[in-house]
Amino acid sequence: MRELSKFDDGLSAYFTAVTFLHVAFKSNRNPLTDEMLDILSTLCLQSNDARRCLRARHSSVLSLRQAAKLMKVVAKNSRSTVQLIEIELSKAYLYRALRCKDSDSDSIYCLANVYLAVLHYITGQCLKAIDHCTVVTRSHDHSQCSSHVVQGELMPKIDDDIDSVLGLAVFYQHVRTAALNQQQQTQHVSVFSAELFARYLHIRCQSVVKCRQFTQMSSADEVQQYKKCFSESSQMFVTDVIVFDSVRRAKYSANSAKPASSRERTKSVTSGQLETSELVELLQKSAVEYLTIFRQLEAREFGSVFTIVTTDFKALYAYKRGEYERCLQLSTQNVHTLIGDTINLPLVSTYSEFIQLMDDDLVFLTGLTLLVNPSCREDQFHVELPQLILSLYLMTQCHIKLHHPVTSLAQTLDYIEVARDKLDYNFTLNPLVLKLTEHKILRYISVTPEGSEAELT
DSSP: OTTGGGSOHHHHHHHHHHHHHHHHHHHTTSOOOHHHHHHHHHHHHTOOOHHHHHHHTTOHHHHHHHHHHHHHHHHTSOOOHHHHHHHHHHHHHHHHHHHSGGGGSHHHHHHHHHHHHHHHHHTTOHHHHHHHHHHHHTOSOOTTGGGSOEEGGGSOOOOHHHHHHHHHHHHHHHHHHHHTTOOOOSSOOSEEOHHHHHHHHHHHHHHHHHHTTSOOOOHHHHHHHHHHHHHHOSOOOHHHHHHHHHHHHSOOOOOOOOOTTHHHHHHHHTTOOOOOHHHHHHHHHHHHHHHHHHHHHHHHHHTTTSOOOSOHHHHHHHHHTTOHHHHHHHHHHHHHHHTTOSSOOSEEEOSHHHHTTSOHHHHHHHHHHHHHOGGGGGSGGGTEEEHHHHHHHHHHHHHHHTTOOTHHHHHHHHHHHHHHHTOOTTSTHHHHHHHHHHHHHHHHHHHSHHHHHHHHO
């Protein structure tokens, strides 16, 4: 991180993108490791304290603090792709806190589960949020939980009710201080007791789940248990009182049905592992955003020397997502811009980090080069593709995926011939990808009735 601060903005964006893609590639095959988790949080928080990350791996308190740092950043910012990544990283640190040997303390155990419930709730995973709330409410001893409270400033927006509660709590403190002619109290009022908040969130999640018709749950029973817990609580905050009043005024229908798999799901959430599929998608999306920034800065600096398009990675990602119309639009614009240039720059890498954005055929083709010459991945000339050739390939694939008439591909064959005359044959993949693209067009023409008639004519 110290060296990264010395880079220009373009290289910094590129480094961030490659790091995100590297972790996505590793995590797509295996669980997210502690090392990869610390790398991502270091990059997101712009921190250079590696020793703190290493200590946090063995301490539930330090892992909880690392999650709190990420949550605080998320709470203060809008929901960009990076903020969504930080939410997933917060979950991972909370799960890691639960895995630590010293997590047996009820205060850490309950607090980590409450925050996990909040994060799963705001990301639409209400059933998981319910399970984490259930873990807290089933805990037999909450005597130590008063030492750790749910901090409102760490929580991303849950709903308007909680925002109102936090605002009223601050207003209450201000009025109380002014009325009693006292100095501002040092105690922070924007906090909740862990058990009461878990029961409130449980009720909220049940109402959402019932509206979505996933299952039927007894909200009324949960409200009764919440009221009983509130009346027996030995310590509470003004926020707990306001939340309780809002629940008391609301109406909930009684239903004795319970989700059949609740017990099994509760066991699964305590195993302490983050499902990485969502994180991998977010890392890939954010990497493409950073690569686009890199291209824009690259075009600003070198655009007068050779032609650079800035949407090649956007087109590649659109194709991966199945957004073929969008990919075709971007790739066609890129081909029209690049076809007249005589320089085959800039380039797109086919290293493992980037190839996860490409389709199977390009993966197979690069794999064949590796089979022929295992050491070829060590040489830049064997792993790079010019923007023009990649754009021609994507344009062709989109025409075929969208079942466009063969006449729309005739112009692409002409473009391929123009590109072939400009090829730098020092780059191994250039003629191979062009030949593959041409083969796809000719095969599509041969199997399309419209193309067969044209051949007969």
